Amino acid sequence: MTIASDKIITFTNGILGLEQYKRYVLLDHPGTDVIKWLEAVDAPEIALPVTNPFYFFPNYSPKISRENLLQIDIKSPEEAIVLCVLTIGSNPKDITINLKAPIVINADSRLADQFIAENPEYNIREPLQLKRACSDRRCQSC
Amino acid sequence: MLVLTRKTGEGIIISNDIIIKVFEIEGDRVKIGIEAPKTTKVLRLELYEDISRENKKAVDAAKDAVDKLFELF
Numbered sequence: 001m002t003i004a005s006d007k008i009i010t011f012t013n014g015i016l017g018l019e020q021y022k023r024y025v026l027l028d029h030p031g032t033d034v035i036k037w038l039e040a041v042d043a044p045e046i047a048l049p050v051t052n053p054f055y056f057f058p059n060y061s062p063k064i065s066r067e068n069l070l071q072i073d074i075k076s077p078e079e080a081i082v083l084c085v086l087t088i089g090s091n092p093k094d095i096t097i098n099l100k101a102p103i104v105i106n107a108d109s110r111l112a113d114q115f116i117a118e119n120p121e122y123n124i125r126e127p128l129q130l131k132r133a134c135s136d137r138r139c140q141s142c
Numbered sequence: 143m144l145v146l147t148r149k150t151g152e153g154i155i156i157s158n159d160i161i162i163k164v165f166e167i168e169g170d171r172v173k174i175g176i177e178a179p180k181t182t183k184v185l186r187l188e189l190y191e192d193i194s195r196e197n198k199k200a201v202d203a204a205k206d207a208v209d210k211l212f213e214l215f
Contacts, residue, residue, distance in 0.1 A: 013183065017194025018201070048200045067180040087196055088203035098200075101193045116185065116193070124196050 008041060009110045012071055015085075016101065016114055021046055024112075034130070035086065038103070050083040053099060056128060062102050062117030072104065072111040081105040087125065096125040 009024045021040040027047075029035045034055060040046035053060045062082070074080050083105070085098045099122035105112040146154060153163035159179055166173040176184055 015197050016190060017197045046201055048197065049203060065180075071181055085197060085200045086203075087200045088207045092207050098193070098196055101196075114193075114197075116189065124192055 006110075009038075009105055009112045012111060012113050014114075015048070015103070018046060026050075036083070038083070038085075049086040049088065050103065051086055051097065053082060053084040053097065053102065056097065057099070060099065061119075062099070062115070062122065063119050064102075064104065064115045064117060068113075068115050069104070072106045072113055073109050074104065074106050079106055079108060081107050086128065095128045095130055097128045098124050099126050100124045 007025050009026065011022050011024065013019065014022055015038075018040075021043060023041040024038050025041060027037040027039055029037060029049075035049050035051055037047045038050050060082075069075075069080070081104070083103045085101070085103065087096045087098070089095065099117065100119075101114050101116050101124065103112060103114045148154065148164050150164055150167055153161055153175075155161050160182065161175075161177040163175040163177075164172060165175050178184055
């Protein structure tokens, strides 16, 4: 697979536990715009399902230090794309979202990293009601 | 792993710009101070390990698991 270089997202440190992979692409999942895949360019078997957390938690506001955001050249929130990793259990109804460690992408330079939100109320494994959010979205477009 | 013995008030320096000092020892708890460049990530190990494990688990969720999700609708 050849990937246009302007689509590549480069992680400065890396996704925690997967630091050996620095270059990713964001791929659509057929039939939905809620779930996307963050796939390692050099190892396609490494792919994380991610979502826009604001679909499910409209008030989500992770606290990340300025110094951290400056590492990926982000100076204001509108420059950032925020994604959270989903973990799907063996029963696909058991799905959780990692609100504690969002992935932040600089929309312009495509630099990214996974940061830890200082908010004590955010969990690594927050249960997610996928169905509800998706049907809400369908209503909005009616 | 390098193992060093330090007393209260003593410390170590790592590659010129990271200083770790032992502030206080009380029972099985040690209070440590870390001085590092602002760009250096400093995390509690168990938090790092927990998030690492969760990321790896997320990778293991096969693509067909996501397809199954949408069959639930």
